Amino acid sequence: MVVALIGKIALAGVAAATAGISLVASADVKRASAYGAPASALEAGASARYAAAIFERADLNNDGDLDAEEFEVLAVVTAELSRLNGFVTVNVEGGVRTVAAPHGDPSLSKAEKARLKIRAADEFAAIAGDDQRLGADEFVTAELERFLASDADRNGVLTGAELSSFALARARSTTISS
Ligand SMILES: [Ca+2]
Ligand SMILES: [Ca+2]
16 A cells, blocks of 8 residues: 555656756755755655654554554654754655744643544544554555645645645644644
């Protein structure tokens, strides 16, 4: 399912993905430090690999699945980190890059945290399937669906406003502020 989804995206945007990689490479030349450099483009395969790495970190008890609580913890930690840093990290071929996100007090208010947890619980219920446990494949698929939803021009690469929309969705900033 994940592989099929990546294939679908890749078919739609092979040429564009190549253009995206060269964009990232030219950004490298301008930046001395790789980490923290703003991302200029993100392709689906890199996004899927990063999602798999996030999944491993989020599986706190290392049982190979995320339960609702682990998923909610991930949502809160991601949101708080993005506010603390003023960016969300993404992984491109060259390493970790950043996408700007609203900067602010990293500690969420009680109400913000409650809203975020309700949203995360709803999302978990929707993507975890009948067993209500989230496997790595399901997690990566959900990430790729977020990728597709942000890819406004459907060329298989996120750039500019698409990249911001994707990163903000991951940080759930819109949920917190509304
Ligand atoms: Ca687990
Ligand atoms: Ca695009």
